[in-house]
Amino acid sequence: QEDNEKSHSTSVAGMVELLRLEAELVENLSNYANELEQKLQTVRKFVTTMSNENKLALNQTEHYLANPLNAFSLIRRMHQDWTHWQHYMQQEVGAKQVEFLKEKRLLLPTSTDLDEAAASIYRIHATYDIKVSDMATGLLNDKQYAASLNALDSYAIGKYLYDQQIFGYASQWIFQAIDWLTATKHKLPLPLAVDKSEVFQLYAEALIQMNRFDDALKVFDTAITWKPDNVKLLLRKSEVETLIRTQPNAKPKAQPVGAYERGCRGQFPVKSQLYCVYNSTNSPFLRLAPLKMELVGLDPYMVLYHDVISDSEISELQSLAVPSLKRATVFQQQTGRNAVVKTRTSKVTWLPDIFNSLTQRLNRRVTDMTGFNVMGSEMLQVMNYGLGGHYDKHFDYFNSSISTNLTKLNGDRIATVLFYLTEVEQGGATVFPNIEKAVFPTKGAAIIWYNLKHDGEGDRRTLHAACPVIVGSKWVCNKWIRERQQLFRRPCLRTL
Ligand SMILES: O=C(O)CCC(=O)C(=O)O
Ligand SMILES: [Fe+2]
Secondary structure, three states: OOOOOHHHHHHHHHHHHHHHHHHHHHHHHHHHHHHHHHHHHHHHHHHHHHHHHHHHHHOOHHHHHHHHHHHHHHHHHHHHHHHHHHHHOOOOOOHHHHHHHHHHOOOOOOOOOOOOOHHHHHHHHHHHHHOHHHHHOOOEOOEEOOOOOHHHHHHHHHHHHHHHHHHHHHHHHHHHHHHOOOOOHHHOOHHHHHHHHOOOOOOOHHHOOOOOOHHHHHHHHHHHOOOOOHHHHHHHHHHHHHHHHOOOOOOOOOOOOOOOHHHHHOOOOOOOOOOOEEEEEOOHEEEEEEEEEEEEEEEEEEEEEEEOOHHHHHHHHHHHHHHHEEEEEEEEEEOOOOEOOOOOOEEEEEEOOOOOHHHHHHHHHHHHHHHOOOOOOEEEEEEOOOOOOOOEEEEEOOOOOOOOOHHHHHEEEEEEEEEEOOOEEEEEOOOEEOOOOOOOOOOEEEEEEOOOEEOOOEEEHHOOOOEEEEEHHHHHHEEEEOHHHHHHOOOOOOOO
């Protein structure tokens, strides 16, 4: 993916402009309809008048033509009017609207965007094990939403998964599409209509890939009733018949569920050692304003602060971020560069510490919460997730010989401070699969953990991931604290 691509689906805030664009396109089509309507009315009116006149004349031809006015009019209109009508009929309707659409199409989501969006639906589907028919009709984890997909949506997802060779899931989505295509109430407008037999064929191919030959045969039989002379269909059918004779049907395999998925689904055991205290010791300021602190784990040290960023601070942070949100990248050890990757789908903005009074205030708060000096650390990173937005399992530390100038100068990421700027209606937990901890975002909270062990080595227990968002616009803000300034604040505990 090119850096200049929009990556539309990767942030909810970023997709707002698409809705505005859609409104413009709908209005344009409506203008087109108006023009068609006008022309239609003009034509119909003339048809009515002329048909009346002509009928009248045909009823009494001699009498009609005996009148000089009728005779002249007949000659004149036959000679002149039909030429004009021909020109009028040939005139293109809506050239302006076609031009408008052509221009705007350059701004529309690309096939990469569609692939990304389909991959995101798959990610939600697979991570949370939601049934396709439920997902397609807006039933997400027992909650019914006033949203649903249609046959084209399901087919597009199925086709994407088929191309990715994820045949089991592909077949389920294609089946959903077939379900809708064969139900008459879901009739598609003519320009969007798809060839049913094509969809059936893809379904059969997916079934073959899954070794479900008997089922594939039935699907081919149906498709052949519509297209009895289609050579390709007949050929494939006979090939499947051969497969049935030579290979047995395979049994479907169950999908293994890892710690990550269990964490995302909220299935980690809740340990009762958690408790809440008011922290008034990390910095002098906290004696005046103690912070609500929840201990998530001692080793590795992990705490959750509640109500550490206010609603108004959050809105300001979001408005600062929205205009410059860009697809998030991940540092690549192999190249020493940052790159756009499939494993992190969100958009981010970096805000310098001294950007304004808000960023200064937030950085001070980070110091108050952690006791760390933020000098030489990274800028605040504001992030918004989009459709199925996630960040696969990763470490925040680098622990690498290849590193950026910042790392050479200021050391690795000793700690992570992650502010939750929104609640997420469904999904979007931060999950630590190695220690079976999952934190579901609560607005205004911040989770903090140490990434490095006391000897400065990366702590592999801090492996974590942002689970796919199911429903919601997840906003977070990261502050990664670098080692160098913390020499006397979290000194190396290994005895010298
Ligand atoms: O959004 C989250 O829950 C985690 C984000 C994260 O791990 C990261 O940005 O490094
Ligand atoms: Fe992270």
